Amino acid sequence: MSSLNRPLSRLSRRLRIRTRLGLAFGLLLLLLMGLAALSVHRLTGLSEALNRIVDDQAVIRDSVNEINRNAEAVARKLLVLMSPDAELRVAAYPEINASNNRLDDAMQRLAMVLPSGPRTERLAEVRQRLADYRASYVDVRGLIERDDFQAARALLGSDTESALSLFVSAIHQLAASEERAGTAQARELRDQIDADRTGVLALCVGALIAGALLAVGVTRSIVLPLKRAEDGAELIAQGQYGHRIEVDSADELGHMAAAMNTMAAAVGEREAELRRLADVDLLTGLPQRARFIADGDRLLATLPERQQQAVLICIDVDRLKAVNSVLGFDAGDALLRGAAAKLAGLFEGVAAYGRLAGGTFAALAPVARLDHGAALAAQLREEVEHKLSWQGQSLDLSVSLGVAHWPEHAADTEALLRRAEQAMFEAKRLRQDVAVFNPSAEASRALHLSLLSDLATAIQQDQLRQFLQPKRCLKTGRITGAEALVRWQHPQRGWLPPGDFIPFAERSGRIRQITDWMLARAVRTLAAWEAEGRAPMSIAVNISTLYSASRAARRAGSVWSWMSSVEMLTAMLMGARP
Numbered sequence: 173m174s175s176l177n178r179p180l181s182r183l184s185r186r187l188r189i190r191t192r193l194g195l196a197f198g199l200l201l202l203l204l205m206g207l208a209a210l211s212v213h214r215l216t217g218l219s220e221a222l223n224r225i226v227d228d229q230a231v232i233r234d235s236v237n238e239i240n241r242n243a244e245a246v247a248r249k250l251l252v253l254m255s256p257d258a259e260l261r262v263a264a265y266p267e268i269n270a271s272n273n274r275l276d277d278a279m280q281r282l283a284m285v286l287p288s289g290p291r292t293e294r295l296a297e298v299r300q301r302l303a304d305y306r307a308s309y310v311d312v313r314g315l316i317e318r319d320d321f322q323a324a325r326a327l328l329g330s331d332t333e334s335a336l337s338l339f340v341s342a343i344h345q346l347a348a349s350e351e352r353a354g355t356a357q358a359r360e361l362r363d364q365i366d367a368d369r370t371g372v373l374a375l376c377v378g379a380l381i382a383g384a385l386l387a388v389g390v391t392r393s394i395v396l397p398l399k400r401a402e403d404g405a406e407l408i409a410q411g412q413y414g415h416r417i418e419v420d421s422a423d424e425l426g427h428m429a430a431a432m433n434t435m436a437a438a439v440g441e442r443e444a445e446l447r448r449l450a451d452v453d454l455l456t457g458l459p460q461r462a463r464f465i466a467d468g469d470r471l472l473a474t475l476p477e478r479q480q481q482a483v484l485i486c487i488d489v490d491r492l493k494a495v496n497s498v499l500g501f502d503a504g505d506a507l508l509r510g511a512a513a514k515l516a517g518l519f520e521g522v523a524a525y526g527r528l529a530g531g532t533f534a535a536l537a538p539v540a541r542l543d544h545g546a547a548l549a550a551q552l553r554e555e556v557e558h559k560l561s562w563q564g565q566s567l568d569l570s571v572s573l574g575v576a577h578w579p580e581h582a583a584d585t586e587a588l589l590r591r592a593e594q595a596m597f598e599a600k601r602l603r604q605d606v607a608v609f610n611p612s613a614e615a616s617r618a619l620h621l622s623l624l625s626d627l628a629t630a631i632q633q634d635q636l637r638q639f640l641q642p643k644r645c646l647k648t649g650r651i652t653g654a655e656a657l658v659r660w661q662h663p664q665r666g667w668l669p670p671g672d673f674i675p676f677a678e679r680s681g682r683i684r685q686i687t688d689w690m691l692a693r694a695v696r697t698l699a700a701w702e703a704e705g706r707a708p709m710s711i712a713v714n715i716s717t718l719y720s721a722s723r724a725a726r727r728a729g730s731v732w733s734w735m736s737s738v739e740m741l742t743a744m745l746m747g748a749r750p
Contacts, residue, residue, distance in 0.1 A: 199386055203379040210375065214368045221361055229354045231285045236347040238278040242271040243340050246309075268309075275302065286350075294346050301339035308332040401429055408432070413440025453527040455505055456512035464526030468536040468585030471524050472578060480538045483545035484585070485552060486574040486592035487511070488600065489531035499565060506562045507531070507569055514556045524585075532596075534589060542577045549573050549606050572599045576609040623673050624680055626662065631685045635661050638693045640711065653710040656694050658686065687715060 249271070252264040279299060286295050308331040315324035404417035413436050417429040451463035459467060468484070475482060489511055496504040508531060515533055519525045523537035535552070539545055553573060560567040574596025582588035591609040599607035630636055640654035660668040677683045694711040701709065 200383050203382060207372070207375055207379055211372055214372070218361065218365055218368065221364070225354060225357050225361065228285045229350070231281055232347070232350045232354075235278040235281045235285070236343055236350075239275055239343050240340065242274045242278070243336060243343070245271045246275075246336065265313075272306070282346075294342075294349050298339070298342040298346050301335065301342040305332065305335035305339045308335045397426070397429065401432060404429075404432060404436075408436045408439070411443070413437070413443060453512075456509055456527050458512050458516065458533070459524075459526035461526065461528045464524060464528070464534055464536075465585045465589065467524035467526070468588075471536060471538065472585060475538055475578075478538070480540060481542050481580075482536055482538050482578040483542065483548060484534060484536045484576045484578065484588045484592045485545075485549055486528075486576075486589065486596040487515070487533040487535070487552070487556065488572045488574075488596050489533075490570045490572055490600075492531035495567065499562075499567075503562050503565065503567065504531075506560060507567060510558070510560050510569055511556055511571070514558070515552075518552060518555050528589075528593075532593075534592065536578075536585060536588070542580065545575055545577060545608075546606075549575050553605060572596055572604070573606040574599055574609065575606060581609050581611070623662075623668075624676055624682070627660075627673060627677060627680075627682050628685075630660055630662070631682075631689055635663070636686070636689055637661055638690060638697075640697070643712075651709070653712065655712040656690055656714075658690055687713070 246268055249264045249268045252260055279295075279302065282295055282298075308327065312324050312328045312332050315321075315327060400417055404415055407415040415436065416433050419426050419429045419433070451459055453460050472482060489507055492504055492507060495507060508527075511531075511533060512527065515525050515535060519535050519537060523535050525533065525535040527533050537548060539548065553571060557568075557570050560569055574592045574594065576582065576588050576591035576595060578588050581591045595607045595609040598610075599605065637659045639657045639659060641657055642651045643653045643655060644650065645652050658670055658674075660673055662668050674683070674686070677686055690713050694713050698709075698711060
């Protein structure tokens with residue numbers, strides 16, 4: 173069957189599906205019509221044969237019965253011929269002749285029905301017996317006509333009756349023979365019916381097999397390409413855009429497979445472009461954060477075999493916000509492109525590097541020893557920091573660096589990058605050019621985070637305490653005022669000095685609430701002194717640059733009319749690097 177399916181499949185692939193289905197159904201219909209026509213033809217032939225047998229048997233039966241009746245009638249009339257009455261004998265002659273004529277007609281019908289062969293030979297024997305009887309009858313009649321009744325009786329009793337008996341016996345034998353012949357014909361007809369039934373069944377089986385082969389061939393030519401297309405579509409949906417569906421036909425399915433291949437190629441190209449856009453920073457052309465981490469992990473995986481270590485340097489462009497604010501974002505973009513060009517020139521082919529976000533870059537470079545990291549950071553800073561000319565403006569490109577070591581500080585690129593970023597933030601806070609990640613600072617940051625969440629509660633629940641440090645006049649020795657100092661009475665950690673919470677309060681913005689609290693407490697103290705009648709004095713309160721002077725003035729203005737003075741001192745003149 174497979175050997176037949178292959179040429180059918182090859183042929184079907186050259187035809188369109190509608191042509192293929194039309195031919196398949198047409199061939200099946202032709203098979204059914206041919207089978208039906210053959211069955212009708214055979215049934216018609218069997219029916220005609222059966223009718224012929226039935227008709228022939230009826231003719232034979234009727235003819236034999238007719239011969240028997242007329243033979244008996246002749247026998248009776250022969251007895252009348254023995255009568256001495258001439259009138260009776262004369263009346264019997266026509267009846268005997270009529271019976272003989274009917275015998276001839278019956279014999280003629282038998283001759284017409286019986287086929288040639290042994291059956292006609294038996295009929296010839298019957299005719300011979302009839303001829304013998306008639307010859308004897310003629311002799312008897314002649315003797316009677318000569319009035320020789322004694323001789324006529326003797327001849328009638330011997331030869332004529334014997335000839336008539338032999339004739340009747342031959343007729344009976346012919347009837348029995350024809351009955352056997354009819355039975356044999358019926359048996360042959362049944363055998364023919366069985367043979368025809370077997371032939372029709374064989375043709376049905378053949379038509380079924382042919383139809384099955386045709387259906388399998390057509391189905392395979394449609395279902396298999398559809399299955400391949402379905403499997404290919406699933407692979408394409410899973411992201412395997414390089415997969416191609418086999419195109420082995422020029423029909424609609426082949427066109428569909430080719431269209432799906434074209435679609436997969438187009439989607440793959442767009443997907444690759446989207447990945448490229450997602451992985452590459454459009455401004456600088458450097459890998460973005462996710463791509464940098466992936467490149468870094470691949471680089472780290474190769475270092476144990478080479479017995480090397482690595483340093484990750486986080487680079488942040490200084491004063492980028494100021495440049496964007498004063499000169500515009502185009503100037504800031506020029507700074508970023510300049511830094512990216514220097515970074516690519518230094519690390520291309522030897523390290524993983526990329527732009528993380530804003531003005532922050534990163535580079536992961538292998539080193540033989542970790543102490544080489546400081547020299548690499550210095551080389552990077554010297555290479556990157558330079559003057560840029562932008563639209564007639566001279567831009568100074570300076571950077572702050574944070575360094576983390578692999579595998580000392582982290583085992584993978586992402587964790588190592590977080591360490592380097594923390595070191596970079598520490599360098600900016602301390603106004604240093606380079607800072608190396610310090611694990612001990614991690615515990616300090618955790619403490620600061622814990623204190624930051626407690627600080628809001630401390631302000632609300634009045635856990636802060638204000639202490640006044642007197643200011644004495646050197647000439648008179650009299651106390652002229654005081655400086656307000658803040659302490660935190662933490663429920664679990666005890667007394668905390670300002671250095672433990674003021675710096676991160678400034679970074680988090682909580683310094684405003686602390687300053688409000690200090691100003692309010694200073695005003696209340698001055699009001700109480702005024703009520704007690706003390707000499708006018710002032711209280712100095714340190715004000716952060718993050719706390720605007722106008723806000724401080726508003727806080728103190730409500731008691732300005734009766735308050736001698738509230739001194740507001742700034743904790744620092746300017747902030748560190750932005």
